[in-house]
Amino acid sequence: MREIDNRIIQKAKNGDKKSFEIIINTYRQTVIEICYRYLRNREESFDMAQEIFITVFNSLKNFEFKSKFSTWLYRICVNACINRYNKLKIEKYYEMDSLSKDNEDDKKEIDLKDPRQNQDEEMELVNLKENIFKCMHDFTTIEKSVVILRDFQGFEYKEISDILNLPIGSVKSKLFRAREKLKNRLKRILGEKNEL
Amino acid sequence: MNCKKAKKVMAELYENKKPEKDFFIHIKNCDKCKKEYELILKMKKAFLIRENLKVPSDFNKKIFEKIGFENKSRDFRIFEWMFQKQFAFAKVLVLILFFALILFSVKDQKDLNNYEKITIIDNLEEKNKTQITQKKEVIENREQVIAHIERKEIEQGKVADLKDTEEKSTTTQTQIQPYFSTARNSNLAQGGLQPTEKPASLFIAKSDDKPNENKTPEIGEMKEKFIVKKNVFNPLKNEKFMLKYKVDNKEEVVVKIFNRIGEPVNTLLNEEKQPGIYECVWDGKEANGKIVGAGIYIVYLKIGAFNEKIKVVVIK
Numbered sequence: 108m109r110e111i112d113n114r115i116i117q118k119a120k121n122g123d124k125k126s127f128e129i130i131i132n133t134y135r136q137t138v139i140e141i142c143y144r145y146l147r148n149r150e151e152s153f154d155m156a157q158e159i160f161i162t163v164f165n166s167l168k169n170f171e172f173k174s175k176f177s178t179w180l181y182r183i184c185v186n187a188c189i190n191r192y193n194k195l196k197i198e199k200y201y202e203m204d205s206l207s208k209d210n211e212d213d214k215k216e217i218d219l220k221d222p223r224q225n226q227d228e229e230m231e232l233v234n235l236k237e238n239i240f241k242c243m244h245d246f247t248t249i250e251k252s253v254v255i256l257r258d259f260q261g262f263e264y265k266e267i268s269d270i271l272n273l274p275i276g277s278v279k280s281k282l283f284r285a286r287e288k289l290k291n292r293l294k295r296i297l298g299e300k301n302e303l
Numbered sequence: 304m305n306c307k308k309a310k311k312v313m314a315e316l317y318e319n320k321k322p323e324k325d326f327f328i329h330i331k332n333c334d335k336c337k338k339e340y341e342l343i344l345k346m347k348k349a350f351l352i353r354e355n356l357k358v359p360s361d362f363n364k365k366i367f368e369k370i371g372f373e374n375k376s377r378d379f380r381i382f383e384w385m386f387q388k389q390f391a392f393a394k395v396l397v398l399i400l401f402f403a404l405i406l407f408s409v410k411d412q413k414d415l416n417n418y419e420k421i422t423i424i425d426n427l428e429e430k431n432k433t434q435i436t437q438k439k440e441v442i443e444n445r446e447q448v449i450a451h452i453e454r455k456e457i458e459q460g461k462v463a464d465l466k467d468t469e470e471k472s473t474t475t476q477t478q479i480q481p482y483f484s485t486a487r488n489s490n491l492a493q494g495g496l497q498p499t500e501k502p503a504s505l506f507i508a509k510s511d512d513k514p515n516e517n518k519t520p521e522i523g524e525m526k527e528k529f530i531v532k533k534n535v536f537n538p539l540k541n542e543k544f545m546l547k548y549k550v551d552n553k554e555e556v557v558v559k560i561f562n563r564i565g566e567p568v569n570t571l572l573n574e575e576k577q578p579g580i581y582e583c584v585w586d587g588k589e590a591n592g593k594i595v596g597a598g599i600y601i602v603y604l605k606i607g608a609f610n611e612k613i614k615v616v617v618i619k
Contacts, residue, residue, distance in 0.1 A: 124367065124372050128363055128367075131362075131363050131366060132363070135358055135362065135363075136356070136358065139356050139358060140353075140354070140356060143354060143356055149356065152356070153358075153359060153362065156362075157362065157365055157366050157369065160366045161366060161369050161370055164366075164370050165370075229352075231345075232345065232348050232349045232352055233349075233352060235345055235346065235349040236349040236350075236352055239346065239349060239350075258317065258346075258347075258350045259350050283314060286314070286317060287314075289346070290339070290342060290343065290346070293342060293346065294338070294339070294342060297342065
């Protein structure tokens with residue numbers, strides 16, 4: 108993870124525009140990616156990232172250099188994304204009249220394409236990734252966050268524990284369960300596809 | 304290696320741990336574990352795929368617009384500076400100076416008000432002083448006149464001996480104020496003083512109030528139409544308000560006391576007077592003999608066409 112010099116952060120804290128721009132340029136890509144992994148919408152993730160940086164700017168006066176700046180920023184990011192995700196989930200629930208969690212609905216929602224049409228390995232992986240996200244749609248926020256931060260973003264366990272404010276052991280156990288869940292779902296999906 | 308152990312090894316694959324040879328041997332034999340292993344490898348590859356999330360060019364600009372960096376005024380920056388920890392001592396000092404200035408300005412205003420009060424009191428005192436000096440002058444003049452008369456009489460041989468002089472002086476002083484009597488002997492002081500009104504004529508009036516025409520220049524010695532002797536008095540201490548006035552011709556003289564709201568309190572005099580100098584005394588009593596309350600009263604003096612209102616303060 109890239110870290111910014113504390114002097115730059117202090118300047119940004121004092122309202123220096125250039126220093127804050129450096130912060131944005133350093134972290135914006137990661138923030139946008141995290142937002143995209145939660146929201147799965149390009150435009151929304153950009154808007155979300157902008158809102159996150161505005162929140163960061165307004166909350167900078169509360170940052171006391173007790174933790175890593177990146178950890179502090181990602182915590183804001185993850186919390187904002189979780190809130191947004193939950194909100195969207197509720198909205199979607201009311202729009203669709205139901206957002207079921209049972210396996211049958213899972214099967215209906217996942218759009219499966221014939222593997223014979225995607226011979227290319229890369230395309231297959233892209234499809235797999237999409238399937239992964241679809242399988243994750245009813246994960247708990249912690250499970251989803253753990254998978255996104257560890258497997259997609261490659262964060263260290265310590266950092267994830269700081270961001271999510273969870274003990275490292277809990278992070279590991281939750282990640283294990285989430286991976287198993289994901290694997291089983293994917294296995295089932297792929298098995299069904301093969302049967303087709 | 305059995306499937307259970309193989310599962311454990313596969314769980315560690317996510318953390319980039321290389322499996323042992325036994326695991327691969329097991330995979331060759333176990334189709335289920337093999338499929339699972341392949342799936343995990345695919346998943347790991349899928350995790351690493353990056354989406355094409357090109358950041359828009361106006362990304363930063365939009366953030367700054369929303370924050371309002373462009374619109375931040377100088378006043379706002381000063382306000383922010385005030386709440387920063389830097390130069391805390393200097394800021395505190397500036398604040399203290401600011402409040403001190405406010406306090407001093409308030410104090411100056413108070414001093415100014417006090418000064419105005421003092422000047423008003425000084426002016427009043429000066430007025431009183433001038434009145435006192437004027438009265439003193441009048442007293443001196445009168446004493447000189449009396450001395451002059453006595454000397455003249457002695458010269459003219461009208462006074463044969465000491466007895467006669469004493470008799471004369473007593474008859475003279477029947478018309479003179481107690482005002483002058485202080486400077487005279489005890490016989491003069493006995494000259495019947497009454498609380499209401501007494502003629503202040505210096506003429507030797509033998510039987511009535513008619514002033515001697517030969518002494519008319521004496522009237523001219525009093526320059527003012529009237530003189531107030533004591534306009535602040537305490538009736539409980541037997542102090543009295545004294546008004547000396549001059550009548551040039553045969554005129555009607557009215558002296559009335561009114562309270563502050565214009566109600567009549569007492570009428571001291573309302574009669575026609577012969578030319579001369581008279582004195583009117585008010586002992587601070589109403590018409591029914593009751594002592595008035597402390598406060599400001601107005602003495603209305605009317606001598607023919609001339610009239611004047613004099614403020615009197617009764618204290619207790």
